[in-house]
Amino acid sequence: MAFDFIDAQLQERADQGLYRACSTVTGKQERLLTFEQKSYLNFSSNDYLGLASDPSLIKAWQKGADLYGVGSGGSFLVTGYNQAHAELSAQLQSWLGVEAVALFNSGYSANQAIIKLLLNKQDILLQDKLNHASLMEAGFLAPCKMQRFKHNDIAHLGHLLSKAEQTNKLIISEGVFSMDGDCAPISALHAQAQSSDAWLMIDDAHGLGVVGKNGQGSVQAAGLVNRDIPIYMATFGKALGVGGAFVAGSKKLIDYLTNYSKPYIYSTGMPPAMAYCISQACTIAEKEQWRRDKLSELIATFRRLACENEIQLGDSHTAIQPIIMGDSKRCVAVANKLKQMGLWVTAIRPPTVPVNSARLRITLTASHELEDVKQLVTAIRRVLNEY
């Protein structure tokens, strides 16, 4: 029988406690999440600034639809590039201090695009071991050589670079790591890239809007400016609360991408109403500092309470606060128990994270209250005592 690996591989996932399925939530993505008519405190979304259901953004999307319709009608290079996209691009250039940007429907496709675009057989790609699956996958598929350096380990990166004879070398790191919440040593990465004549790309999906002055992201938080990094990429689906992504770089790089990148050229442009809505989300992210301040207060409270309750946390001072459990089945059992107590916390298991590092990936957002965080820590303490 053809394709009979499907049964076997699904069974394997189930046997290992790694089987996945979507849960249908009803209603909006906000502080409380509704599932099967029950509501839960939502500690699993990447909506760090609490924008995904913000009334002004809902209005902006509606207004965008009134102005520009709901679909772009074609790829960006045909009819799909609307005034709304041009305005969003200009806004990103001025907010983030970058020269040029290309918009994408997803961060996944942006990462596929840039890696495929730049790296050929004779080139080398160096990635942090904990980089997001979209980067790893693209690196494996690209014809170049790919090496992974130890997480946040500049000495190891330097060692690999010293041995690399390739002319074109690209280093990629996340700004804030998606599953651990820790930050990359961006100024050291930048210095290493410069001294090795390599390019550096930062995927700031979890940093944009959350860290740095006016939410300008991880590069700015590290004391550099976004223009110092040849390729700066981030998404609009995390802190910005909407969806889609962009790649920023020199005008020449973006011209090259526009002319040669297949995921860019052969894909229907982002709906213009959505671009219009993202513009408004960027304005809020830039101007409403109180959202970052509130998030910082929640993070500090969570960490203090966890420490008082002897709950082991990682080295994260961002909105992503994982509790590493190791064993996948135990992790799922704990997450299920928390769900019974009205707390939505996702168990993240391999292959999303390394083997034996299954974790509760807790995310805090500006729409949580201090009471929510207290309730969470108390519940986790109770459940961990049981399991």
Ligand SMILES: *Cc1c(COP(=O)(O)O)cnc(C)c1O
């Ligand atoms: C979510 C994420 C992506 C993918 O972005 P989407 O817009 O969700 O496709 C890429 N990189 C990182 C680090 C991410 O966390």
